[in-house]
Amino acid sequence: MEVTIGSLVTGFSERQAAVKDELRNNAQRDPSGFLEEAIPVINSGADHGARRYLVHLLMKQGQLLEYLVDPALCNVREAKTLAKSLQELGFPLETPLDERLGAALRETGAQAGIIRILDLLSSLSLSTIILQVQEELMAYPDLTVRSKAALEIVRFGKSTAWVAHLLLRGDARVQANAVEALWQSSDQNLRPVLLIAGRSPHNRVAANALLGLYKHGSLDSIPLLLRMAADPDSTRKASALWAIGETGDPRFLPYLAGQFLTAEGKEKQRIVRALSRIRTSIRAADETEAVRVTLLDAQIRSDGSRRITAALYSRGEDLSSLQATRFAMWEADELITDYSTRCVASPPLLILGFAAPRFMSTANLYGQAVTQALNGLADLKRAEDPFRLERYVLIDGPDDGDMPLSHLRRPEPRPLSSHRTVHRGFLTDPEFIRKIIGDPGPRDAAGRDVAEAIEKIVDLTVRLSGPRHIFVFFDPADTSERSLARFAKSLRSEAVTLHGFAPESENDYSKLRDVCVANAGGTFQSAPLERLPQLLAETYLGLFHRYEILYRTESARTEAATCQLRIRTPSGSGEARVECIPSQNRAHQNTASQNTACQN
Numbered sequence: 001m002e003v004t005i006g007s008l009v010t011g012f013s014e015r016q017a018a019v020k021d022e023l024r025n026n027a028q029r030d031p032s033g034f035l036e037e038a039i040p041v042i043n044s045g046a047d048h049g050a051r052r053y054l055v056h057l058l059m060k061q062g063q064l065l066e067y068l069v070d071p072a073l074c075n076v077r078e079a080k081t082l083a084k085s086l087q088e089l090g091f092p093l094e095t096p097l098d099e100r101l102g103a104a105l106r107e108t109g110a111q112a113g114i115i116r117i118l119d120l121l122s123s124l125s126l127s128t129i130i131l132q133v134q135e136e137l138m139a140y141p142d143l144t145v146r147s148k149a150a151l152e153i154v155r156f157g158k159s160t161a162w163v164a165h166l167l168l169r170g171d172a173r174v175q176a177n178a179v180e181a182l183w184q185s186s187d188q189n190l191r192p193v194l195l196i197a198g199r200s201p202h203n204r205v206a207a208n209a210l211l212g213l214y215k216h217g218s219l220d221s222i223p224l225l226l227r228m229a230a231d232p233d234s235t236r237k238a239s240a241l242w243a244i245g246e247t248g249d250p251r252f253l254p255y256l257a258g259q260f261l262t263a264e265g266k267e268k269q270r271i272v273r274a275l276s277r278i279r280t281s282i283r284a285a286d287e288t289e290a291v292r293v294t295l296l297d298a299q300i301r302s303d304g305s306r307r308i309t310a311a312l313y314s315r316g317e318d319l320s321s322l323q324a325t326r327f328a329m330w331e332a333d334e335l336i337t338d339y340s341t342r343c344v345a346s347p348p349l350l351i352l353g354f355a356a357p358r359f360m361s362t363a364n365l366y367g368q369a370v371t372q373a374l375n376g377l378a379d380l381k382r383a384e385d386p387f388r389l390e391r392y393v394l395i396d397g398p399d400d401g402d403m404p405l406s407h408l409r410r411p412e413p414r415p416l417s418s419h420r421t422v423h424r425g426f427l428t429d430p431e432f433i434r435k436i437i438g439d440p441g442p443r444d445a446a447g448r449d450v451a452e453a454i455e456k457i458v459d460l461t462v463r464l465s466g467p468r469h470i471f472v473f474f475d476p477a478d479t480s481e482r483s484l485a486r487f488a489k490s491l492r493s494e495a496v497t498l499h500g501f502a503p504e505s506e507n508d509y510s511k512l513r514d515v516c517v518a519n520a521g522g523t524f525q526s527a528p529l530e531r532l533p534q535l536l537a538e539t540y541l542g543l544f545h546r547y548e549i550l551y552r553t554e555s556a557r558t559e560a561a562t563c564q565l566r567i568r569t570p571s572g573s574g575e576a577r578v579e580c581i582p583s584q585n586r587a588h589q590n591t592a593s594q595n596t597a598c599q600n
Contacts, residue, residue: 183216298579
């Protein structure tokens, strides 16, 4: 064809009749050449009407369906791409594929075509056709067809009970594919079936089952995979090494590295492949958003078990339902396999109030630390969490001069004012939050003391529904009993959690601490100014995606120990070095010094 189909369809909308005539003539003159040239155009973003007409011509000649279902004419990737294009163009394939599958099942030697049709039906979400002929598929004399059918039937319709039935009879390849289909299953009863399959004498069935257990977060999978990898049977060892590589889990790296030193021949090659898969997974995770791990508590209990409480943070990622297999731990180079994890706190919304002194000078070191801490929190905060900042006047703060206080107020910028109105007096946009942090506002808008600022926040937070947390930067000079009594009274009947911060000094903060921790979850921390930003961030991050990790070691020693904790999420990874302290010694530890953040 001298004129290409691509050039013809470019002007399709302007001269439809002429283009249709020329396309029709080309199709009649050279059917096979027309088919070869038309398919890339059908799959392209060319004129919709032109693409539909090309499909119409090919359907009329009976070429298109044959092209899709005959593996000799195109590969499966090309067939799936074309089938999806036809579906998007409005050409239903359900009936013709159903008819072709029924005809193929009545033939012998049609296994290649049957498998192609099953691939197409799966990619087009036409699984009902597969389920309608499942008995014929499972009775077909070719093993490849039966194993492929088992994969699709379990994936789209059959329960784990059907897989359990297959495990009692049938070929190992059919069983292996049926077990593989359970990897994506949401059936709550699959764990017993996978455990049974994991004990299969057939290496593929067992490896698929253990990998399925891992994918569903079952911790049983880890020691079982390691045990299978140590099997003297070379085929079972090979399948276990493949499954370990498929997990992409770095906890297996030390084991694989140790095995590599003594392995030979094909076994060494399999170990290298597994190492490569895991390292590729690690590199991919390292290129994404790092997971910040904030350690809140780490203790060794009297029975020798360890308890770690850690909060996880990754920007924009929900980490409230991580599987236990997402956590890995080592203690004294021992891989921990006896452990459990649970998310103990993951509120969808936190209402955040902040009370801070109204510093009049940018040279004030405490003021600089508070500003840095609040700006850091603006970078971390979740988009949904509403934010309210109230200032209070320092006892020894400078005056604003002779200007009347009424003249100190200035109108708030319209975008900021509108944002406050929409969010009922609160801010959620980090840009607006930073503006408020950087502007102390007029003196007459600030609370007369810290108690008044806290009272205002308490009154404002009642407007919203959700857990309320107030973060207060205290002025060391304003810790009088009268002030303490006032805001203690305002908090007494409120479900508000108070988090107090103060610069390290010679002041006695004991009464202030008592007031802060009076309500459940309350905290108080005094520290050098340079640590305030870190403490504020850790306190905030500790309020959500908080996990409790319990584990045991083989030795069960009760003295202090160091645990290396690594966490992988769908979007990134993080790690932390955890110093576990015997529970009887914790009373002697400074609470503030126990908070540690580690970012990958």
